[in-house]
Amino acid sequence: MEITSTTPSLVSRVVNLSKSYGAADNAVSALSDVSIGIRRGEFTAIMGPSGSGKSTLMHIMAGLDSATSGQVWLGDTNITGLGDTELTVLRRRRVGFVFQSFNLVPTLDIRGNLMLPFELDGRRANSEEQGWIDHLIATLGLSARMTHRPHELSGGQQQRVAIARALATRPDLVFADEPTGNLDSRTSREVLTLLATASREYGQSIAMVTHDPIAASYADRILFIADGRVVEDRAKSSAEDISRFMLGMENVS
């Protein structure tokens, strides 16, 4: 796939991205010459076994980590050379995060956590944004939980709050890093359905890193990563197909 900086339908893209850790003589390569784009409005899963480089890829795309070489865009912004403060403001306004665990600030109640992205910006949500947040709260069934602290909620509820927070600012792209890694299968299904719905109904672009074929089967598109390279790019697939491909990948290498 040819990727240029002006491809309009891509919300995030990396071009010839490489990332290595450690000093030059004994550097460990995490990503080598990766070029991919995340399409706007789609729910994309980034799959791969542990150590494949999928988390590193997500961190770099989200402006949490820097590239060793190559270019990184978020929308029309080239974020490759941005400084720490610019990246921070970019994350605050244009990116949402859902992590595997420890998503919420333990000292703030649920409302405080939801409003955090706005408060970090030193402003209040305007009436339109507030309406959107109220809608999210109602849809996700969090209305009765607003004054509770995170530790009073179940894992699934905490994850729903994290998703609501990630959606609250209507970011260009929501990154979800193994969002179901700590949940039981029923709660996992709820969370995945929620992400898929957010993408389908609200047009939210989502990139989810996972190694779980069932989780990936909820996505519109699946990118497979192995040993720091993109090895496959396929449209929505069943969990069985994904598993089969993953097993095949293991056997080849």
Added chain:
Amino acid sequence: MKRFAVREHIPSILVATLGAMFGVSLLLGVGALTVLISADDVTGSSGTVAALLAVVAWVFIIIAIYVSAVVTSNTFATIIAGRTRTIALLRLIGASASDQRKAVAREGFIVGAIGAILGTILGTALVAGLMSTLVALDIVAALEFRYLDPVVLLPVVAVILTTWLASWVGSRRVLTVSPIQATGAAQEMTREETTARRSRNAVAIVLFASGIGLLLLGMVVGLVTQLGVLIGIVGGLLSFTGLVLGAHLVMPPALRLVGRAFGNSASAKLAAENAVRYPERSSRTTIGLVIGITLVTMFAVAISSFQTIIYGAQEADPAYYEGIDQMVLITVLVFSVLTGFSALIAAVGMVNNLSLSVLQRTRELGLLRALGFTAKQVRRMILAESAQLVAASVLVGLVLGIFYGWAGAQSLLGSINGNPGFVLPTVPLGLIGVIVVAAIVLTVAASTAPARRATRVAPVVALAVE
């Protein structure tokens, strides 16, 4: 666990060193002074002055060691909270809780011993240096003086024992760590658990109330006889013990009150929440400083109030009080330095606690950075947290110190020659100024290192910390 993590213990070693240094240099200084005095014709004849000096020295040594003990037990408790996962893992493998606790206490003993040795060397060097300077400047004559006085062993042993004891007290949470916590996150006591300890709270409140009652009684009795001060001292000790015991009831409200004054930005709000997040911990962190500031303020206010009372009496009977001004000034200086030392120890403790608690929040800071906290906002948050802890301590310490100092002066001097009766407390504004400046310095000092460390860690790394 046999390993001894020096880094973790540097602050406790510093506290023990300061305590031992203070004790050794004070006792040696008093020893030197005694030799000087006995060479003097007027005072040399009686041993009263020397005995009085020794008593005063010991009072301040005990105060300093007490503050060190509070600070050290607090530091150990914080270290233990950070080690919960490791302890749980060892329990999982089969280590017994009491063995674990003994290991921690052993570390405390080593910390105390290292500090005591360093303190002895530094204290002796300090007095020797001071004496030789004075002799060189011809201020005093060279004198026969033994620096290896066995009496200095007393504070040294006291420092070792209290540090040991403090580490034992501070490590009591080891017993409550369950092996299963190896799989979860470290947790301190929450607000609910803290306030639920009824009996301790009741004792604290009874002690405090009865102590205040006795102080007031002492002031009334003081109008008739100077013996009122004895009732006052008992009242002071009782109420102060009550306060230290019930710190978790006093400090969190004070912290909340101060926290509200810092505004509504995200940094300030989070800082306010962090400061009261573990009431147990923030009470421990601040109580040492409260004790220090209370003592400094108490002596200063007592002496200033003495001054007011004496001036009042002076007008009635001028001849009786000649030459009192200079004595008052010297007393203020000496007492400020002596109590200031305890405050310094408490300040070291606070710096240390704040850095440990920021270190233990690495993961949370990573989350905040990922969500869009700039490095500057993180720094501001830690600064605000530090400012809150210091400001709350200063607030409580000033209120208590002014009251205690006033009560002391009133009960001692309410009935002296000239019959001054009741006077309002005199608050020396210079002292308040010094405390405020010191507090600002402390706030910045306490937050600089943890803030730098917190912002140096890349968010990705912080998020990966278990």
